[in-house]
Amino acid sequence: MPPTPLCLPTDADLLVLPSPAFDAPPPRIRHRDRITEDALRAMEGTWSMGRFAERRVSVLRLRDVWVAWEGLVFDRDGALYRDTVTQHSPAEVAEAQDAVLAAVAGGKQTAGQGTTDRDGPVVLCKKRGVGNYGHWMMEMLPRAHLVHSHRPDLEARFLVADAADPLRAVMAESLTLLGIDPSRIVAADGAPRRVAELLVVRGLSEHGVYMSPLVMDCADALSRKVEARAAMMPTARTLFVTRQAAGFRRLVDEDTLLMRAQEAGIVPVEPAQLPLPDQVALFKGASGIAGVMGAALTNIAFAAPGTPVTALAPAGMPDTFFWFIATLRGLDYTEIRCAPAGPVRGNMPWDTDLALDPEDAAGLFGATFATGQTP
Template structure:
């Protein structure tokens, strides 16, 4: 029988740690347009409705706090010099993960501790989901942007996760577009690291529950120097991902190209090309996933159709669309085949023929999908 994790010893953030306070503006957040709402399991719908229902988010405080002599472990868990967890840094970690991280920190302290990094402040840009491009773009990178914009005098570095090559390249490119030298990134894995001075940004996002309009200041700064591609409809593909794909997607991609749309797999493109494509897009459709985060670069008013597994509890893309002012619709799709990813909704998806017309922006609801040979989902 598995042992129960030992409850962590936690502590409050120290008094007087506030370095900077900003006010995040209030904003209206209309309920999303959802097709096939009846397919969503009741418990999943209740979870999302709790976020959608208010229709407005009031003004909030965003803070930058300065912490001295700390340890950072896992995906952004922060501990004081004695190994007590700052519980406000727990973001979607399980009890077992927290307990394991705290045990590792205490072991490091018992061995005499590592020499803390005292080369100046670092902004914590690690949180749960470090390997996901969307989490980086909308939840981690904006922390670095906020500090570097409002306190450039600090010369702060950026504490980031050790991630695979393609995402690491996108992270470096995004820092460079913001005027932050990628060499200022401190790369760390799950093992405990000691820092003399850590900057903790609070209030920008709460995954699934809140996203500040200040996040869009970071997105706009990223895209400012990138010219848009000519306006074309985009169909965002996940073929190379291997799960949460559309059934018979090859045929849909062929039909998309025949209708003048551009099939694209953003993960296979340099970041500047992704920004340019989405910045110039006349219409965007695709399955919910990291690549669809690029709708954040689309012009206000752009029509976006997000294809979602019926059981996927997600408000992330709705927040992006709301803050960006996009014409946003979700189509909830029937699952097909086995679970191929980490979550129960990571099956392939059946797209109803009448919904395929929505994806391509066709006026007619009649949409026979032809037999077709596979095509690449990426454009150069």
């Protein structure tokens, strides 16, 4: 029987920061009536908060622990620290714990398992969703920035997922832009890894429920690094973020819509095709942004306060992630909930194509939106 789950210790803080309170009015939504009952139930509690009170963000030091799967942490005997579960299913937690218990019992001496990493403190920068650009930029990378910027004296290293390209390149580039030397990046797969000194950042985000204003310190730091590049980019352009390469969650007849966008002076972009500094610079100089909800839309975090942003959302997709980003950045944010069209093409039930109503398309791709005004 697995050991009883543990809570993270309350006396292990290396750093405590106040996370400021902030107002969060509900999003402006077109076709709210289309939102499915399950999706609405998942979002309404967060949307209705109105104001998030001041909280604390802390960095805890854990000694002699195991890290497995997507950031699950266990003590030396294989007991799970329940606070490190982030959207993992019970089956995933059980599988990870079985692997850790086997490593503990077997005393394996393969690199990254029985051998303990004793080369100094390591910051946990892994959580559920390691293969997603948005999760990396807004939930994992900010952990690295917080420790690196507030406690450089620790000379910490940073435990990240061993992701595939192109995300691997983005992870390395973003850490380098923050001033973190590549030699301090520890990339690991999901196998159990024993660490002598692990630093765990708590309170920066809870996916779907909370995002700290301190997260934007990381986005601002990246933005400052591309000042010169941003100055060279054409400015005051309205962007339409496409999902051509993804192959799902696209708009019905998207090619025609993109032609209309270009005729209206709107620039179709697929951010994943650009180096990270170019992505930051492009969104930083945008006069308006629209696109289907997806990882690439995370780049609204680099837009100037007040920029109009329109997120085209599947009717059944329960998501507050982009609303949080827009709220913290001070963007003029609107969601258009779209009806599904055709079969499911991705991993989730809302990963169909989306039907955009003619009047909504006219609002997005007409002269009004092309000048940067809210549709």
